[in-house]
Structure formats: C-alpha cells, structure tokens
Amino acid sequence: MTAVDIVAPAISIGERYRDVVSDRWPVTVAPQPDELLSSWLHRLAYANGVSPRAFARVLGLNPGMWWSAALDMRLPADIAKLLYAKTGVTPDQLAAMTLSHGLPKELLLPLRDNGHRDSSAWLQFCCRCLADDAQPYFRRRWRLATRVSCTEHGCRLRDRCPSCLGRIAAFDQAALVPQHYCVACGYDLRRASIPYLSPATRTLDRCIDDICSLEAMTQSPSGPVLIRRLLSMPSVGGYYSTMILTSLSTAARTYCAQRLNLPSEWPVEGAKDDDEEREARRLRRLIPPTSDHRAWIELLANTLGRRRGRPAASKGNETGIKLPDLLGAYAKMSPASGRPAQERIGTERRP
Template sequence: MTTADAHAPAVSIRERYRDVVSDRWPVTVAPQADELVSSWLHRLAYANGVPPKAFVRVLGLNPGMWSAALDLRLPADIANLLYAKTGVAPDRLAAMTLSQDLPGQLLLPLRYNRDRDSSAWLQFCSRCLTEDAQPYFRRRWRLATRVSCTQHGCRLRDRCPSCHGCIAVFDQAGLVPQHYCVACGYDLRRAPVPYISPTTRTLDRCIDNICSLEAIAHSPFGPMLIRRLLSMPSAAGGYYSTMMLTGLSTAARTYCAERLSSRSEWPVDYATYDEKDRKARRLRHLIPPTSDHCAWIELLANALGRRRGRPVVSEGNEPGIKLLDLLGAYAGMRPGPGRRLVQELIGT
C-alpha cells in the first residue's frame, strides 16, 4: 500500500455505494417551522424534478386537492412511503398535519373558487414568503380565525392579486416553485400588503394564543367559544351577518373583525378621565394572566356574545367585559411563562 493508498477514500466509496442502492429519492427537503405537509410535499416534488400534479401518481393517490387532503389526514401507508423515500420520520410528518393541535371546526374548508367573498382553503403572507429561503405555507394560515401574520402583523391574503385565483399548487402541471400562482404565474411574494388595524391584530393574536385544541378541550367554555367565533359575522352585523366565519374570504373576515373591534361601531363612552382610570384598574383585577387559557376562553366567549347595542351576556361567574376593554387589557399585559410580549406580537 502506498502513502496515497493509505488516504484512499474507503469511507466515501461506501457512502456513494449506499446512495446508489438506496431507495430514497435523489433530493430530500427538510420540513420547516409550522410547515403544512402539503407545502413540504410540493417542495419535495419540485426538488426532485416532478410537477405536483404528476407527483400525486408517485404517491398512488387521486388527483384534485390531494395534498390539501393529506394536511387533514395522513394515512399510515403514505407516511411509511415518505419515510422510506425521504428519511423524515412518521411522527414528524404527523406534526405537519392539522389534526394535532388545531380546532378542526375553525379550519377553512377545502375549496377554491373565484367567488371573491367565499373562503379559500389557504392564506399566505407575502412578507413571510419573501423572507423564506425556501418559500413555504404555514399550518396556522389554514385557520379561519387568522387574518394577520404573527411575525409581520400584516393582513393575510387568500387570492392572487393579479387573477384573483386561489392557491392551487396541487394542480401545478409545470416545474414551478409553489410561490407562483398556478393560474397566471404571478409571484405571490410581490403581493401588496392590505391594511389591518392594530386592534383587529390584537383580536387575531388573542384568539390565536388561547385557541389550541388542548385548551378548548379542557375548558367548559371551549364549545361556546368555538360557536361564537364561527358566529362572528353575525355579532359584527353588516353585509356578512348571515354567514359563517369559515365560509368567508380573508377580506370579508377582516371586515367582520374590524367591525367588532372598531370603537366607532360601539356607543360613545362619555366617561371622564378619572372614571376611565378607575375602570382600567378594576379591569386589571378581573383579567387573569395570558397564560390562564381556560379563564381567557371564558372571557372571550362572553365578550363575543355581545351584539352591538345590547348588554354583555355572561354565561360564567365573571361579569361580562366588553370586547374592546378586553383587547385593551390583553394588549397591556405582561406575558405568562414562555410567552412573547403582546406589544411585541402586535407590533405597537
């Protein structure tokens, strides 16, 4: 053996051999934070040179909204196939579905159509897509209660601003990254950011913070909160008052949230400064820490039960608190253990 042979790449030959005989697909992409399994599958297909519309045959599934359906339920045989082909473990794949920790009643239904006021199955934040090294779609963008981005505080979109088509990457027949509109090719990262008021952002974050599946399941007021969230268009009044929250587009749901959280929509409060100060101090005694999800679920459910011009309806032991007062208190509170400062979240 020569000196050169002593440094022969014995290990690298073995590694190359393993690659040759491996069942794995040539390129594996790592799941990203809060990524939907559908988004990961679209990136995986693109990285391996297969359009999403053709990738459905690789998985042996029916066409249509095949990847969006996997977000709701990932069959064990598909999870095992993906594990064998990518090395991403089934429990990690399961964590990318929607069945783990999000209330199913609040998910946007699986549909995509051109009626501008109707809900679409998925929303996006153009700023998030712009900042992503590999643009991807988040799990929480599937919730009907979400209308703003946690990171950027801007309003979400559910349609391409160029052709008003919904996101339909599962139908992409070309080899194109998923942040381009399937219908017209518009780069969704360029989508302008629509306005959303700071109070509506606070309502959005408040709901998002307390509305985990576990918290809802453990609170006796969980089912009532779900019902009242779904009835937000009715509580808000106005154009969409006969609709369910999950049936409305992001713009229509924002309209309802703006009406609910807008001070001009409620009777004028003529209280003096001292009276308002006393009220604020009284509220601080009544409001639990943000980490007490159970208490917040009851407070929010009661606050959302109030229709404009009617008294607060409380079904619990606590007196009913107006939604605006509740949101004001929430925005001014310190976070519980492990939670981010509310002001930091809402960007005010």
C-alpha cells in the same frame, strides 16, 4: 417572472419515478417551523424535479384538486410509511405537519372553491413571510378562519393571487415551479402589496390565535361555546350577517372582525389619563394572566356573547367587560413583537 418563463422543462420521469428510484429520493427537504404537510410535499416534489401534480401519482394518488390538501386533513399510514422510507422524515414529524392535532377542526377553512368573490379560500398567506423564507412555505395556522393577520409581521393575510384573483392551487401545478408562483398566472406571491389591517383587529386576531389551541379548547368547559361564537362572528351585522366565519374570504372576515371591534370604542394608543388608569386597574383585577388559557377562553366566549346579548358561557361569571377593553388589556399584557408592517412601509388601504 412571466408565464412564459415558468413553462416546465421537458421532464418525463413523473409517471415512472417510483420505479426508477430505489431507496431514498435524491433530495430531502427539512420541514420548516409550523409548515403545512402539503407545502412540504410540494417543496419535496420540486426539489426532486417533479411537479406537484405528477408527484400525486408517485404517492399512488389521483392528481386531482386538493390531493395534498386532503393529506393535511388525514395522512394514511401507507403514505406516511412511504414518505419516511424515501425521505427519512419520521412519522411523528409528518403527523406534526398535518391538521389532525393541535388546531380546532371546526375553525379550519374548507376545501372548496365556488368562485364567489367573498367566499373562503382553503389557504391564506403572508407575502412578507414568503419573501423572508429561504424556501417559501405555507404555515399550518394559515388554514384557520380565525386568522386574518401574520403574527410575525402584523400585516393582513391574503387568500387570493392579487394579479388574477385565483386561489392558491399549488397542488394543481403541472410545471416545475416553486409553490410561491400562482399556478394560474405565474405571479410571484412574494411581490404582493400588504393590505391594511387596524391595530384593534390585529389584537383580536392575536388573542384568539394565542388561546385557540385544541388542547386549551378541549380542556376548557367554555371551549365549544367559544368555537360557536367565533363561527358566528359575521352575525354582528353588515353584508355577511347570515354567513358563518369559515365560509368567508379573508377580506370579508376582516370586515366582520372590524365591525365586532369598532375602532370608535378602541382607546387611542398612547393616550393616558386618570380615568383610563382607574379602568386599567379594574380590568387588571378582573382579567387573568394571558397564560391562563382556560380562563381566557371563558372570558372571550362571554364577551363575544355579550356583544349580541347572549347568555354567559358559564353562570355567574359575566364580568361586564367590553371586547375593546378586554383586548386593550390583552395588548398591554402581551405586547406584540415587532412593529406592524403598515407602519414601516406603504400599504394599500382596502382589499
């Protein structure tokens, strides 16, 4: 689809939509699993023939930058009430789509755009997920700085349109176009190629994602230490050593995770000998089941600190486990579902 194709039909109901429609809005869209509230709002607007930018006014908001992304962070009670009345989607369902619970706030990507190539974008996406969706939508977990891969497809996420390098700006869409088309250039994000991601980085990403629920973080005494150490992952060296994780692009964060978790220290997949078996038995004694999130938070905080010679998150609990060994054990205990995307199809090797 080209920019010419996606020019909006002449629609004049945007400003007066609230007055025209009395009870329920004509079309209701069901929230999808782990859908971000802003994504649902953009789909709801489109389904009812209103552009996302015009829909801001329907909700009594200024259609400026981030209007829907701001609702992800905090949904005012009057807007929740209006959405419930007009769609039948309950306040609990609406709250579940926000970021106010379930995910550690400190690890969310910030709402800003300084235009710098290596700086963070507020939202990431998996082009294969978007391509598989009947109605493409953005996931809550794609707002986390600790995420660089897709759980479903194993491929690296993107945070920019591969055609114009602009960030996702569906909230600013003035045309009547689904949200998987770039607002700036009209590129279909489902068509993007899949950037390379090393197996070691994919495992680190999956391990962090599995244990980093807000509930687990709040319950573990080592939770705040782990959050601090995750934020300072770039300090392992290289171009980004003075930055914090949330300020960096997906490509830059992937680079940091790869430095932290050097492939040369990673055991070759499938290789087995006596030494490896012995080490595996030692690790099995030291490493708790992956369901024990509290213990894993402490282990990961200690291991990330150990890489930089920092004190243990809790005294007397330094196990001496290296990060690649910890993640190797994690990968065996919690095998990934599905084969990595880059093993199935051709990929580009570098961002």
